[in-house]
Amino acid sequence: MSVHWESLVIAAIAFVILYFLLNKYAFGPLFGIMETRAKMVQDQISTAEKNRAESEKLLAEQKEAIQQAKKEAYDIIEQARISSTKEADNLIARAKEDSERLKQDALKDIEAEKNKAIVALRSQVSALSVLIASKIVEKQVDEKSQQDLINHYLKEVGGNKV
DSSP states (O other): OOOOHHHHHHHHHHHHHHHHHHIIIIIHHHHHHHHHHHHHHHHHHHHHHHHHHHHHHHHHHHHHHHHHHHHHHHHHHHHHHHHHHHHHHHHHHHHHHHHHHHHHHHHHHHHHHHHHHHHHHHHHHHHHHHHHHHHHHTSOOOHHHHHHHHHHHHHHHTOOOO
């Protein structure tokens, strides 16, 4: 087997020419496209990471907003509960005051009616006692004697108010 140097030199020259032609017309644009594609992929990765970081930040803000809303809702409910308790206490206190006032008014009315009844009873007792006394004595009693007799009779009955 013999090696032909001429073929080898021609093949080497053809390879070098082919390499320069491919490098000038094929590899340059191909590597440019690949480099552009690599840059685009890198930009997409960085954009995705930036979007992910922003999403995490928004998620944390939303969680915080939800926590804040829950706290505010709890505060509102607690304030409403305290307010309703105070209002109920005020209503009960007013009801007690009103019932006490009504009780006192009723007691005053009862006392006034009792006094009126006592006065009416005394006047009737006075009239009856004068009538009885005049029939017993069978004489006409003057006004001063009649008043003395009524007072004496009332003292015996137990009423000392004239």
